[in-house]
Amino acid sequence: MDKHILTLLDLEKADFETLFQRAIELKERYRKGITEKTLAGKTLGLIFEKPSTRTRVSFEAAMVQLGGTPIFISAKDTQIVRNEPVRDTARVLSRFIDAMAIRTFSQDLLNGFAEYSDIPVINALTDLFHPCQILSDLLTVIEHKGGYDGMKIAWIGDGNNVANSWINAATVLGLDLVLACPKGYEPHLSMLEGRKVVVTNDPKDAARNADVIYTDVWASMGQEGEQILRKKVFYPFQVNASLVKEAKKDAVVMHCLPAHRGEEISEEVLEGPQSIVWDQAENKMHMHKAILEILILKKGDDTGV
Ligand code: CP
Ligand code: NVA
Numbered sequence: 001m002d003k004h005i006l007t008l009l010d011l012e013k014a015d016f017e018t019l020f021q022r023a024i025e026l027k028e029r030y031r032k033g034i035t036e037k038t039l040a041g042k043t044l045g046l047i048f049e050k051p052s053t054r055t056r057v058s059f060e061a062a063m064v065q066l067g068g069t070p071i072f073i074s075a076k077d078t079q080i081v082r083n084e085p086v087r088d089t090a091r092v093l094s095r096f097i098d099a100m101a102i103r104t105f106s107q108d109l110l111n112g113f114a115e116y117s118d119i120p121v122i123n124a125l126t127d128l129f130h131p132c133q134i135l136s137d138l139l140t141v142i143e144h145k146g147g148y149d150g151m152k153i154a155w156i157g158d159g160n161n162v163a164n165s166w167i168n169a170a171t172v173l174g175l176d177l178v179l180a181c182p183k184g185y186e187p188h189l190s191m192l193e194g195r196k197v198v199v200t201n202d203p204k205d206a207a208r209n210a211d212v213i214y215t216d217v218w219a220s221m222g223q224e225g226e227q228i229l230r231k232k233v234f235y236p237f238q239v240n241a242s243l244v245k246e247a248k249k250d251a252v253v254m255h256c257l258p259a260h261r262g263e264e265i266s267e268e269v270l271e272g273p274q275s276i277v278w279d280q281a282e283n284k285m286h287m288h289k290a291i292l293e294i295l296i297l298k299k300g301d302d303t304g305v
Contacts, residue, residue, distance in 0.1 A: 001294060004114045004121040006107075008131045008168035016138070016173060022290040023139050023283070030065065030286065038293050039068030043097040046072045047080075048124065049104045050221045054257060055124050055132065058285035059101050062292055065285075071097065087116040094118035098296050105222060120295035127161060127222060133256050134165040136287035138173075140280045141212060144252050148175060154210035154247070155179040156203050157237050157264055158230075159187035162216045162256055170197050180206035182233045203237050207246035214254040215239045215264045231263065240266040244274060252276045 001018070002010040011019075029036065044063045048056050060070040073093075075081060080089055090113045093100060100117065102110055103124040114121040123131050141148050153170075155163050159181045167187060170177040174196070179187065180203040186192075192199065200206055207213055218234040219227040244253060253265075253275045261267045269275060 001298065003295070003298075004117075004123075005131055005291065005295070006111060006114055006121065006123050007129045008134060008165055008172060010131075011172060013172055016135070016169075019135055019287065019290045019294065020139055020142060022293065023136075023286045024142075026289045026293075027283075027286040035067075036065060036289075037067040039063065039066035039098075039296060042066075042068040042099075042296050044068060044070045044292060044296075045093055045097045045100045046070060046124070047075050047100065047102045047104070048072075049075050050125065052103055052124070054281055054284050055101075055103065059122075059124065059288050059292075062285050062288040066289055066292060068098075068292070068296075086112045089113070090116035090121075091118075099292060120298075122291060122295065125161060127220075129165045129168070130161045130256070131165050131168070132284070132288065132291060133162055134169045135291070136283040137214075137254060137256070137280055138169065139283045139287050140254070140276060141252075143279065143283075144276055145211060148173065150176070151211040152176045152178065152209060153212045153214060154206040155181075155214050156206060156239050156243070157181065157215045157234065158185050158218055158220070159191075159199075160216060160220050163187050164191050166214070167191050167195055167197055171195050178206040178210070180237065182237060185233065203243055204246050207243050210247040210251055212252055212254060213239055213244060213247055216256055217258070217260055218264050234264065238264060238266060239269055241268055241272075244269055254280055257281055 001015045063070040094117050099120045101122045101124045105127050107126040107128040110123055110126055138148055145151055155166055164187055178198040180200050183201050186199050218230045253269055255265055255277045259265055259270055
């Protein structure tokens with residue numbers, strides 16, 4: 001495993017498997033009420049420059065449940081807001097804490113932080129990628145489908161950060177991934193070159209015989225100004241009962257949340273029997289525990305992991 005998780009291309013297939021296995025173990029132990037102390041004395045710093053409910057709270061809870069301490073670092077209350085260079089912040093924070101989770105706009109900024117950081121840096125979402133989301137989503141697919149091999153995964157909607165991370169996961173794991181996006185909203189060519197994923201402009205094509213239907217908001221954080229235009233363009237890409245009918249009978253519907261009912265997904269489907277979105281949200285915490293243990297303890301401590 002690389003020192004950081006900046007994109008899913010930092011992971012090999014074996015790393016995915018190690019994370020799934022440990023997350024499953026930790027989830028079982030949590031359910032049995034067994035407490036962990038694997039990260040006692042360790043600290044996780046969190047800088048979030050965009051809103052977050054699931055990612056931030058699940059990382060913080062994960063750290064506490066492993067015996068460690070999360071420290072939320074409000075960017076606007078630090079010297080970051082007064083333009084202290086990222087490379088200086090990275091070098092200083094590396095001397096205080098054991099890992100950093102960062103949600104920000106620019107992937108370059110995150111990469112720049114990681115370059116100067118002595119401690120593991122975890123991408124908690126950028127404009128380009130959301131790697132930890134797909135790790136916990138795949139854990140959820142494994143739980144509901146028994147595995148991901150041979151599963152047709154249909155992405156319906158915007159070619160955004162979550163879609164890009166699905167493409168990376170498909171590249172490393174050899175997933176059968178089909179993305180249906182409106183013309184002009186497909187993932188950037190640089191994300192697709194040399195990749196074995198299918199891109200279409202027809203949501204029904206993508207959904208046909210799928211095992212997993214996945215969607216996300218039409219306007220991501222930072223694109224609020226495009227919301228009205230996007231609503232019009234994306235309307236034929238709504239995940240509703242008629243689209244889900246194209247998929248296999250036992251297909252599951254996923255959404256990273258937050259959801260906009262009546263836009264990218266209908267209320268009926270989101271709250272319906274095929275939706276596994278709440279399991280998906282829960283699994284973020286179990287996966288984040290596995291990520292934190294593996295990245296932090298890799299530093300040479302006697303882990304037992
Ligand atoms: N899915 C996800 O990343 O949610 P938050 O924005 O609430 O963290
Ligand atoms: N694509 C969405 C994901 C939110 C978790 C966004 O970036 O806003």
